[in-house]
Amino acid sequence: MHNHYAANTRQHLRVWLKLLKTSGNIEAVLRERLKRECGTTLPRFDVMAALDHHPAGLRMTELSEFLMVSNGNVTGIVNRLAEDGLVERTQDSQDRRAQTVCLSPSGHTEFQHLAKLHAQWIDDIMQPLNVEQSDTLMALLEQLTELEVSS
Amino acid sequence: MHNHYAANTRQHLRVWLKLLKTSGNIEAVLRERLKRECGTTLPRFDVMAALDHHPAGLRMTELSEFLMVSNGNVTGIVNRLAEDGLVERTQDSQDRRAQTVCLSPSGHTEFQHLAKLHAQWIDDIMQPLNVEQSDTLMALLEQLTELEVSS
DNA sequence: CTATATTAGTTTAAGCTTAAAGTAAATATT
DNA sequence: AATATTTACTTTAAGCTTAAACTAATATAG
Numbered sequence A, B: 001m002h003n004h005y006a007a008n009t010r011q012h013l014r015v016w017l018k019l020l021k022t023s024g025n026i027e028a029v030l031r032e033r034l035k036r037e038c039g040t041t042l043p044r045f046d047v048m049a050a051l052d053h054h055p056a057g058l059r060m061t062e063l064s065e066f067l068m069v070s071n072g073n074v075t076g077i078v079n080r081l082a083e084d085g086l087v088e089r090t091q092d093s094q095d096r097r098a099q100t101v102c103l104s105p106s107g108h109t110e111f112q113h114l115a116k117l118h119a120q121w122i123d124d125i126m127q128p129l130n131v132e133q134s135d136t137l138m139a140l141l142e143q144l145t146e147l148e149v150s151s
Numbered sequence C: 001c002t003a004t005a006t007t008a009g010t011t012t013a014a015g016c017t018t019a020a021a022g023t024a025a026a027t028a029t030t
Numbered sequence D: 001a002a003t004a005t006t007t008a009c010t011t012t013a014a015g016c017t018t019a020a021a022c023t024a025a026t027a028t029a030g
Helices: A009-038 A042-053 A060-067 A071-083 A105-126 A131-147 B009-038 B042-053 B060-067 B071-083 B105-126 B131-147
Strands: A087-091 A099-103 B087-091 B099-103
Touching (some): A009 B009, A009 B105, A009 B131, A042 A060, A042 A099, A042 A105, A060 A071, A105 B009, A131 B009, B009 B042, B042 B060, B042 B071, B042 B087, B042 B099, B060 B071, B071 B087, B099 B105
16 A cells, blocks of 8 residues: 555644644634724734733834744834833933833733733633643643754 | 632643644744745635635635635635636626636646645644544644633 | 615725835944 | 944835625515
8 A cells, every 4th residue: 555645644634724723713712802802902912911021121123033023013013002002112322223112001001901801711711621631732732842843 | 828710720821822832833834835835825725725625616705604714805815816827717607796716727736736745744743743642632622622612 | 666685795994914125323344 | 434234123015814895786575
């Protein structure tokens, strides 16, 4: 029986599609709730979470590295957050090219609210797994994080 | 010890972030290879895969339902595929609003090439898991597919 | 038959995303 | 000091995505 692929190519495809679907479904739920219940988006939430994690603020470049997105992308999201008064830009006094972005007071308050809801949603969604199961899931996913970086 | 959340809220968050990251990493690899090696995108691939699966063709609305994206979205992707001669639109003779989209001969040839590469990439990425492990992963992901639909 | 409602699909506005080009300031070289 | 390079960031062009508005055709109701 000639078979140029590994014996379980089909199984691999099925698992990948399941992984993609599960992750996408959960992400869609989060996006939907952020929008409907909070009037915001996942990218905005991610930027605010990064800034909340760095109370001293971040440079635009640091922010884009932390979030692993392009710097042009960060420019747009920060622009919109700034328009809404949720983040503040401070010009660097040493380097006139640079600026530090941080949450405004109202942005901080708003994020605390968002983070609480977000944690509850995740907790709810992950409820079906007991501790042992989620450990197993972590370990299996961990194995997929290694190879795909190479080649 | 007062704790208003379930005991493993933090663990739940960690697992979700791991799931999101793993899925996103793999998706990024696929996007990158589709672009660099094939000059195409994941949305285009998805549309072509759907059409390959339905040799008789699909209506625009059927396509958007099958892929679970908005109909306006499908319009744009099919437009670009049509510009490249990879799909063909056929006006429905019964209903002047409707049309059937299917892969062109060159689109079919092209997709066979893409699908082969795609399967090899997935096979490669999923290699670290043996059959038992991927069964376990499937089962765990399956549990997360149930609840999140509700509420 | 006419008015209404539904259906198929496109267009538009807004945001997300990237790569590539551009701007301006700081640093390094000669 | 003048030139070149690097760095920080923005802008642009293109594509993906959605919801909402829109167009046109079909189906339904009276």
